[in-house]
Amino acid sequence: MDVYITQPILLVAIVLVLGVVITRFSSKLGFPSLVLFIIIGILLNQVIYYDDVETTQLIGMIALIIILFEGGLQTNITAIKKVAVPAVLLATIGVLLTSLILGVFAYFILDLNLMTSMLLGAIVGSTDAAAVFAVFGSKNIKEKLSSTIEAESGTNDPMAVFLTVTIISIIEMPGETNVFLLILSFFWQMGIAVLVGIIIGRLAVYVINRIDLEASGLYPVLSLGFAMLSFGVAEVIGASGLLAVYIMALLMGNRPLTYKHSILRFNEGLAWMMQIIMFIMLGLLAFPDELFNYTIQGILMALILIFIARPIGVFLTLIASKYDFKEKVFISWAGLRGSVPIVLATYPLVSGIENGYLIFNVVFFIVIFSALLQGSTITPVARWLGFDEGETDTPAYSVELLALGQTQNDIYGIELPVQSAHENAKIKDLDLPPDILVIAIIRDEELITPNGETVMHSEDFIYVMMPRKLRERTEAYFSKVKEKENKGGKSKRTEPHADEEKT
Amino acid sequence: MDVYITQPILLVAIVLVLGVVITRFSSKLGFPSLVLFIIIGILLNQVIYYDDVETTQLIGMIALIIILFEGGLQTNITAIKKVAVPAVLLATIGVLLTSLILGVFAYFILDLNLMTSMLLGAIVGSTDAAAVFAVFGSKNIKEKLSSTIEAESGTNDPMAVFLTVTIISIIEMPGETNVFLLILSFFWQMGIAVLVGIIIGRLAVYVINRIDLEASGLYPVLSLGFAMLSFGVAEVIGASGLLAVYIMALLMGNRPLTYKHSILRFNEGLAWMMQIIMFIMLGLLAFPDELFNYTIQGILMALILIFIARPIGVFLTLIASKYDFKEKVFISWAGLRGSVPIVLATYPLVSGIENGYLIFNVVFFIVIFSALLQGSTITPVARWLGFDEGETDTPAYSVELLALGQTQNDIYGIELPVQSAHENAKIKDLDLPPDILVIAIIRDEELITPNGETVMHSEDFIYVMMPRKLRERTEAYFSKVKEKENKGGKSKRTEPHADEEKT
Structure with missing residues (x-):
């Protein structure tokens, strides 16, 4: 077959295999895998000449849509x-403050106009929760904090996009800025x-649950189509496409959905x-x-973002919060x-903004430096501050979930506590309602039927x-500890497996 | 956001949603959905000008790799x-004969050189099993025939590719043909x-089962990377990439594989x-x-293929087979x-072969005509010939499978016969080994725990x-019918759900 077909396919193949295999190293080294992906790209730069900025931007935006869609689907709305x-305060005022502070420093340090x-x-206004949770891996972080970080990062991308696009349009058409119109536009x-x-999310749930397609493989494609539709429709009428995607994903992920797990597995992979x-x-x-010409400026701006701009933004925004x-x-x-x-x-x-390449390279340094410094230290910092709640015991078995579609049933994983009240109890003697079934036990890394x-x-x-409605009661039941040794026992409730797998 | 980002994304969104929704109609009308997909494309032609043949070819080849990979993964090698x-005879000699016969007719009917x-x-040498099975839907066809059709179509694409590429190179460099070298090359x-x-398939199974990645979503990406690697490596050393993909997929699909069901769901969707x-x-x-300029030639060639070339090819090839x-x-x-x-x-x-557009348009007609004529009549033909073995009772519930990764356990769906020997038996009284568990019963479209x-x-x-090793014995056990009414009973064995979902 011709070279122009074989070469791109071989390249993608190598990139995918190498990219996946390399995540093993980044998780061992304890920093987000994006650093290693970028390094592969920079190394490939030596053999492949590539400078198609527009295609990269399009692929990047499609990737962001899919990442936000997947993140929203797996987020527990409660x-x-x-x-x-x-x-929401962090995602709006927080981003604005952080961006403003970093901008002022950039004005005085870098050779740029205001x-x-x-x-x-x-x-560089928005944060990335996926990178944070990938580093945590199997560790449990206080729920209040992990939810805050997750919700902030799911919703702060639109603010960063808004600020970026607005400032670019101001630079391109100076003198036409109307602050009142800007706020209205926001x-x-x-x-x-x-x-x-909300509208497309509801439409998607309605259609997916009623359409009765000939093959289960069509449902994930339909869900992705609706996600991209949310983006496209929102953008066409001048609204934030990324926010629309996240909202529709939250809505879809928290309702009963036919073939939900096929949809999740597909979008996770994608x-x-x-x-x-x-x-x-x-x-x-x-x-x-070019990149290394900006080493000093890049690292300096990264340090200012990490140690000055972000903390001030967070502390000011949360001044009245608990x-x-x-x-x-x-x-x-x-x-x-x-x-x-x-x-x-x-x-x-x-x-074609003046100094565009300077900005691109400095941003590169900020992202990589932040991933390396904060990524590799976030776990010790959590432990040091006392927010580390121990390991999640993910079973060694790769048990994949059974989803029961539109039925009211689902499968949940529950871990019995150290001093379980049910120690040595036979399953038939447990005081369980008739429609509850223990389908598998993982003990000492072995699966028992x-x-x-x-x-x-x-x-x-x-x-x-x-x-589903019996979930909380059942979890409480299995989490009971022996009464007399109550204090020594540890009652840990584990989320269903689908949530654990999130990264 | 800028138009050059929003427009392509909105277009893809509409294409995906429309494409999926339209499969509902094609399955009702009883012909392969490819016809309607193509019609959407032809209609979009009115608003979008697109003539990038090379990109289409690349996307087409990637699609073929993924379709063959998915098909092979789901094929039961036994x-x-x-x-x-x-x-294999049909996939080689059969394709050669059919192509030759159609070629001779084309020479006399169309205005083309030899x-x-x-x-x-x-x-047009190779067949498409997916299109056939999509039409059958929930109907059971005699296993010997469905296996033959499936295996033929999984392996006959390489032959068609070989013939096409070889003939193009002969046309481009006439006079340099050496028949002996051609056969050697084949x-x-x-x-x-x-x-x-085989080598990359084994490597893939080995790596996937041992790598222990941080997220389950990485496994499907790795599997796809290996599939594309098989194609790329085979092509680089001058072998058939598509055949390599199908062989590695067969191998992967028939071995225990970590996160197999995530891998299947991802590739199905893709x-x-x-x-x-x-x-x-x-x-x-x-x-x-242009297309309609070739209506008569196209339909004529389609009729010759369907009623003369293919039957002669099949009958001659299978002359010594049972x-x-x-x-x-x-x-x-x-x-x-x-x-x-x-x-x-x-x-x-x-x-840039002379008459390339004539060929393209005639092939278009052949494919669409064959899909419409054979697609819409294959079910009545099967019934008429007596190969229709009734409906498969796919449960109304969208039960998705639980996969147990590297354990030896798996979940299988079994349907009890009409006059079951176990009628009114309590589960605890069944004579089952201790490591077998009935986890769900679907009765009258309701799920019972x-x-x-x-x-x-x-x-x-x-x-x-x-x-897994108890599967056959357990299926036989549950398929038992009441002894005295044995003749009236119908003992139907149902494949596990994963196989049923195949299209």
């Missing part, structure tokens, strides 16, 4: 609701995006694939010789920068099939 | 082995491809997505005005043409978790 106010400095600040972009997200491809393409765009000093320190430190800043850094290049005579032990990890 | 000899006529024959292409498929995108892009390439007349008629009729011919039809365009006291009924559809 946990998010509790921290909605501080998270608006270009502000543009740099805006581009509320339009965000408000309409929420509306579009999100990883797009991440690998996107970071490698972005790495390809950065020419090493977070103590330590919690604010942790939220500040967990503000890793990820894919969004690098994708946004292509905007000045495409628009239980029957009525099977005896339970402390620290067993069990999979239980049951009606 | 069923295939029984029909290996006739299937080699270009042969090229047309080669391009055996090299096929033999080395099988070797590459295969559908690529099919929709590919056919729509191919439809975009066909300009309606298929009776009716079976050969059915195999002839099930030779639907699908994606491969249309992708191959772009080859003469890219190479069983316990020891639950009573079994005839025609229950049950999900059983058990060690």
Whole structure:
């Protein structure tokens, strides 16, 4: 077959295999895999010449849509609701403050005019929760904090996009700025995006649950189509596409959905694939010789962002919220920068803004430096501040979930506590309603198929099939500890497996 | 956001949603959905000008890789082995004969020289099993026949590619043809491809089962990377990439594999997505005005292929095989043409062969006509010939499988016969080994969570978790019918759900 077919396919193959294999090393070294993906891209730069900024931007935006869609699908809306106010404050005022502060520093330190400095600040305005949670891996972090970080980063990309696009349009058409119109535009972009997200999210749930397709493989494609539709429709009417995607994903992920697990598995895989491809393409765009010309400026700006701009932004924004000093320190430190800043850094290049390449290269340094410094220290910092709640015992078996579609049943994973009240109890003697079934027990890394005579032990990890509405009661039941030794016992409740797998 | 980002994303969104929704209509109308995908493409042609043949060819080839990979993963190798000899004969000699016969007719009917006529024959040489099975939907076809059709179509694409590429190179460099070298090249292409498929397939299984990645979403990406690697490596050393992909997929699909079901769900979705995108892009390439200039030639060639070339090819190839007349008629009729011919039809365009557009348009007609005529009649033909074995009772619930990774356990769906020997038996009284667990019963479209006291009924559809090695014995056990009414009973064994979902 001809070279122009074989070569790109072989290249993608190598990129995918290498990209996946390399995540093993980054998780061992304890920093987000994006650093290694970018390094692959920069190395490939030596053999492949690539400078198509527009294609990279398009692929980057599609990747962001899929990543946000997947993140929203897997987010537990009940946990998010509790921290909605501080998270939204962080995602708006917090981003604005951080960007502003970094912009002012950039103006005095880098050789840029005021608006270009502000543009740099805006581009690195949003955080990346996926990078944070990938580093935590199997560790449990206080739920209030993890929810805040997750909700903030799910919703702060639109603000960074808004600021970036607005500042670019001000630079391109100076003198035509009307602050009142800008503020109006902001509320339009965000408000309409929420509306579009809700409408298309509901439409998607309705259609997916009723269409009765000939093959299960069609449902994930349909869900992705609706996600991209949310983006497209929102953007066409001038609203924030990314916010619309996140809102529709939250809505879809928290309702009963036919073939939900096929949809999740498909989008998880796709999100990883797009991440690998996107970071490698972005790495390809950065020419090493140029990049290293900006080493000092890049590291300096990264340090200012991490130690000055982000903490001030977080502390000022949360001044009236119920977070103590330590919690604010942790939220500040967990503000890793990820894919969004690098994708946004292509905007000045495409628009031909003066000093666009300076911005692109400095942003590159900020993202990589932040991933390395904060990524590799976030776990010790969590432990040091006392927010580390121990390991999650993910069973060694790769048990994949059984989803029961439109039925009211689902399967949940529950871990029995150290001093379980059910130690040595036979399953048939447990006081369970008739429609609850223990379908598997993981004990000492072995899978046991239980029957009525099977005896339970402390620290067993069990999979239980049951009606969704009985979940809390059943979890409480299996988490009971022996009464007399109550204080020594540890009652840990484990989320269903689907949530654990999130990264 | 800028138009050059929003527009392509909105277009892809509309294409995906429309493409999926439209499959509802094609399955109701009873012909392969590819026809409607192509029609969407031709209609989009009115608003979008698109003539990038090379990109279409690349996307088409990637789509073929993913479709073959997915097909191979889901193919049961034990069923295939029984029909290996006739299937391989059909995939090689059968394709050669059919192509040759159609080529001769093309030479006399169309205004083409001999080699270009042969090229047309080669391009439409391979069949598409996916199109056949999509039409069957929930109907059961005699296993010997369905396995033959499946194995033939999984392995005959490489032959069509070989013939097409060879004839194009003969046209481009006339006079340099050495028949001996051609035959040698054929055996090299096929033999080395099988070797590459086996080596990379084993490597993939080994790596996937041992790598222990941080997120389950990475496994599907890794599997896809290996599939594309098989293609790329095989092509680089001059072997058939598509054959290598199919062989490695067969190997991977029939071994215990970590996160197998995540891998299957991801590739199923991706295969559908690529099919929709590919056919729509191919439809975009066909300009309606031009297309309809070839209506008569196209339909004539389609009729010759369906009623003369394919039957002669099948009957001659299977002359010494154990298929009776009716079976050969059915195999002839099930030779639907699908994606491969249309992708191959772009080859003469890219190479700039004389009359390339004539070939492209005639192939278009052949594929659409074959899909419409054979697709819509294959079910009545099967019934008429007596190969229709009734409906498969797919449960109304969208039960998705639980996969138990590297453990020896898996979940299988079994349907109890009409006059079950276990009618009214309590589960606890069944004579089952201790490591077998009935985890769900679907009865009258309702899902029941069983316990020891639950009573079994005839025609229950049950999900059983058990060690893989006990599968056949357990299926036989649950398929028992009441002894005295043995003749009236119907003992139907149902494949596990994963196989049923295949399309």
